[in-house]
Amino acid sequence: MSDFDTEFFNIGYLDTLAYKETFVHRLNPGIKLIVTLAFIISVVSFPKYEIKGMLPFFLFPVFIISAGDIPLRVILKKLMVVSPFVLFVGIFNPLLDTRTMYSLYGVEISGGWISFASIVVKFLLTVSSALLLVATTSFPGICFALDRLKVPRIFVVQLLFLYRYIFVLLEEALRIVRARNMRSFGKKGRGIRSFTNIVGVLLVRSIERSERIYQAICSRGFDGRIRLIKDFRLRFTDIVFATVAIAAFIIFRSYDVTEMLGRVFST
Amino acid sequence: MSHHIIEFKDVHFSYPDGTEALRGVSFRITHGESVGIVGANGAGKTTLILHMNGYLMPRKGEVRIGDVQLNRTTRADIRKKVGIVFQNPDDQLFMPTVFDDVAFGPLNLGLSKEAVIERVHNALARVDALGLKDKPPHHLSLGQKRSVSIATVLAMQPDILVMDEPAANLDPRSRRQLISLLNEFKHSKIIASHDLDLILDVCERCLVIGNGRVMADGPAEDILINESLLKENSLELPLSKSRSRVSTFDICS
Amino acid sequence: MHMSDALLSPSVGTAFWAGSMGAVAYCAKRLRQNMDEKLIPLMGILGAFIFAAQMINFTIPGTGSSGHIGGGMILAILLGPYAGFITIASVLLVQSLFFADGGILALGCNIWNLGVFPAFIAYPYIFKPLVRNRRTPGRITVASVVSVVAALQMGALGVVIETLLSGKTELPFGTFSAMMLPIHLAIGLVEGFITAGLVNYVGNARPEIIESAFNSRPVAYTASIKGLLLTLGLVALITGGVFSWFASTHPDGLEWSLEKVYGKTELPAPERGLIPLLGRIQEKTAILPDYDFRSRSETTEGKTGDRWPAPGTGTSASGIIGSMIVMGMVFLIGFGIRSAKKIRDRKEFKSRV
Structure with a gap:
């Protein structure tokens, strides 16, 4: 299988996870979106040299993974793929900030390593929470939540179209790439010129497809306004989930729970 | 009920690049008829269909749906009466879930939320796809997509049902299910297809289109056994009509 | 290069969120006023197209490594600045969710870096004047390459500035830009030629599409774009200011940069x-x-130099013990939920059998 095939199945897999039936999946998408945002803001608001204070926040992704039946492997793999940029920027901290911050049983730890570790922890928490949001919420659900949150309708609608056609166009691209790979050997046939031709074919076909879709839209009474049926009931569990989660974030953010536990157990 | 009539009078159409797609098409389809439209690739079938709800407008001639002549002001109303199921279900199903897609048309009719939901349920039940309600289209099989496409149009409760290649790429069983589904509809039906056996199973009447003109118009049973007429239009006898000949061939060889 | 949540501070993140959402709202309003219905499906499809195209790798000449396109400029060219911008924004939104590229908070920055710059600066002020009315393949190539390079340089600079404003890295401005800008110059050149190739390809295959993209969506209202840019800058500044004021009166670790800007008089x-x-x-x-x-x-x-938590082995020992306890608990809770579910599933299975 080519990289493309693998990548294609990975995205499809993440999308399939979103249609499971668990407690987490059944939560209101808007609530999940807001809770995730609150989580991310709480995490990134920790100061540069903080590590232990953020650890209780791992409870949230771990809870979602286990209650939502999400394979840990999938999330870890994705984290690996996107980590290079953050690691690249972060790794300069230990190089540039070498003053000793802690000395632990004779080992001196510089501020740079602490702030680097802090960046890594923030990265793990924020990225996994975003991935878990899509893995537990159908994308249309997220779009309708955005609509509810007063994001302009045209943005929401073309986002719905975008999601709908990602999979269709990926399949089309997959067929084209397979055809290319079957007739290209080694690096030949994969340069910019042939790439442009392949993608050009895909682009023209996409534009033609959008014309056919427009015909289909028109023939179903489209008059320039897009109407959506929004079923946006908040159930009791949604409110409980949001309250508990956000209260926990506030407590974890304002009190260093880790330190407290450490003191209790070390005295 | 006169509004179930479709009438083309000497319709001409050419595309912006100059291709003449229709060169004087005339026919009249009345209430409850089921009509097959056959013809070679590029004969003008799809162009013809796009005229039936005013996506394309005739350059010359006129199209009447019921008592209404098609023009820019009547176009919106005509689209509510003529439901078109397009060839590729991926083009037809443009919303991210089956429910939203089937609800799209009824919502545009200005119905209340309850009425829309009821229509969606009924339409999906009719094509036996209620269980797919919350699925995204890319998780469906082609046969399921085809059923849902038909439901999207049924939910609008059109007077006339038009389909472009409904059986393309279907496996034999899905095709069989489609045919029995189509036979249940008491609407006026217009089906454009290369699948002459399907036309023979579903339609009483058949139009042969070639070169932008109507080459033949008559009972499907008569037209689809006229070998020379079909050959002239790059078509072949339906399998069910040619089977006997094939077997004699086998014996001879 | 996508900006990442982990490098951002909340006030920088929200300031750019506000700016980008303002731009989306403004574009939506403009599109509503002058709606071309065909544009809605075209926007969605071209957004999906960018994904599909990004999945196809090509060999970067001279290096042997493979790359993929970003696509901001091609969307601006085919859809015009307003629809193009909205489409770029939604591509980035989906990327932040499905590919974990960037992050949800960083989305504001990424929309700014990869959307505002190509759609509202590179397209109207570089691409358009360079192409003018003579749409020869040569002109289109030059205009595409120059505008893509410029947009990507601005975007890279955006990443540098946003990161430094957030104060989570030690990298000085000079070093960081010296690393980012040349890389993006190379990326920009490749992407520029690809963009040109694609525009010319569509121009050959379906000339009327390029024709209508150029004609029906003229950027005659550069004045309105100037207004938009001004407003956006203002919105971002105000939000950033307000948020950092809140941040500094609250116990959070402060924004070093804003602390510098406003001094400690607050x-x-x-x-x-x-x-x-x-x-x-x-x-x-x-x-x-x-x-x-x-x-x-x-x-x-203090200032940059001495923002140190009070050092001391006592604190760090209890910190480490606490950390181990917390991680242990987190692990146990996760494990507990999993096994509780498994037991329940098994019971259900048995009761069904």
């Missing part, structure tokens, strides 16, 4: 001496020290 002078003292007293007397006090003392204490 905090009443007497508190400066009092709070570290209170903090120290509390640390010594209470088993559960209030985190707020300590962190405020850190930040009020």
Whole structure:
């Protein structure tokens, strides 16, 4: 299988996870979106040299993974793929900030390593929470939540179209790439010129497809306004989930729970 | 009920690049008829269909749906009466879930939320796809997509049902299910297809289109056994009509 | 290069969110006023197209490594600045969710870097004037390459500035830009030629599409774009200011940059001496020290150099023990939920059998 095939199945897999039936999946998408945002803001608001204070926040992704039946492997793999940029920027901290911050049983730890570790922890928490949001919420659900949150309708609608056609166009691209790979050997046939031709074919076909879709839209009474049926009931569990989660974030953010536990157990 | 009539009078159409797609098409389809439209690739079938709800407008001639002549002001109303199921279900199903897609048309009719939901349920039940309600289209099989496409149009409760290649790429069983589904509809039906056996199973009447003109118009049973007429239009006898000949061939060889 | 949540501070993140959402709202309004219905499906499809195209790798000439396109400029060219911008924004939104590229908070920055620059600066002020009315393949190539390179340079600079404003790295401005800009120059050149190739390809295959993209969506209202840019800058500045004021009156670790900008005058002078003292007293007397006090003392204490949490082995030992306990608990809770579910599933299975 080519990289493309693998990548294609990975995205499809993440999308399939979103249609499971668990407690987490059944939560209101808007609530999940807001809770995730609150989580991310709480995490990134920790100061540069903080590590232990953020650890209780791992409870949230771990809870979602286990209650939502999400394979840990999938999330870890994705984290690996996107980590290079953050690691690249972060790794300069230990190089540039070498003053000793802690000395632990004779080992001196510089501020740079602490702030680097802090960046890594923030990265793990924020990225996994975003991935878990899509893995537990159908994308249309997220779009309708955005609509509810007063994001302009045209943005929401073309986002719905975008999601709908990602999979269709990926399949089309997959067929084209397979055809290319079957007739290209080694690096030949994969340069910019042939790439442009392949993608050009895909682009023209996409534009033609959008014309056919427009015909289909028109023939179903489209008059320039897009109407959506929004079923946006908040159930009791949604409110409980949001309250508990956000209260926990506030407590974890304002009190260093880790330190407290450490003191209790070390005295 | 006169509004179930479709009438083309000497319709001409050419595309912006100059291709003449229709060169004087005339026919009249009345209430409850089921009509097959056959013809070679590029004969003008799809162009013809796009005229039936005013996506394309005739350059010359006129199209009447019921008592209404098609023009820019009547176009919106005509689209509510003529439901078109397009060839590729991926083009037809443009919303991210089956429910939203089937609800799209009824919502545009200005119905209340309850009425829309009821229509969606009924339409999906009719094509036996209620269980797919919350699925995204890319998780469906082609046969399921085809059923849902038909439901999207049924939910609008059109007077006339038009389909472009409904059986393309279907496996034999899905095709069989489609045919029995189509036979249940008491609407006026217009089906454009290369699948002459399907036309023979579903339609009483058949139009042969070639070169932008109507080459033949008559009972499907008569037209689809006229070998020379079909050959002239790059078509072949339906399998069910040619089977006997094939077997004699086998014996001879 | 996508900006990442982990490198951002909340005030920088929200400021750019506000700016980008403002731009989306403005574009939506403009599109509503002058709606071309065909544009809605075209926007969605071209957005999906960018994904599909990104999945196809090509060999970068001279290096042998493979790359993929970003696509901001091609969307601006085919859809015009307003629809193009909205489409870029939604591509980035989906990327942040499905590919974990960037992050949800960083989305504002990424929309700004990869959307505002190509759609509202590179397209109207570079691409359009260079192409003017003579749409020869040569002109289109030059215009595409120059505008893509410019847009990507601005975007890279955006990443640098946003990262430094957030103050989570030690990288100095000069070094960081010296690393980012040349890389993006190379990326820009490749992407520029690809963009040109694609525009010319569509121009050959379906000339009327390019024709209508150029004609029906003229950027005659550059004045309105100028207004938009001004407003956006203002919105971002105000949000950033307001948020950082909140941040600095609250116990969070402060924004180093904004602290520098506004000085420390916001905090009443007497508190400066009092709070570290209170903090120290509390640390010594209470088993559960209030985190707020300590962190405020850190930040009020000084400038860039000496924002150090009070060092001491006592704190770090309890910190490490606490960390181990917390991680152990997190693990146990996760494991507990999993096994509870498994037991329940098994029971259900048995009862069904």
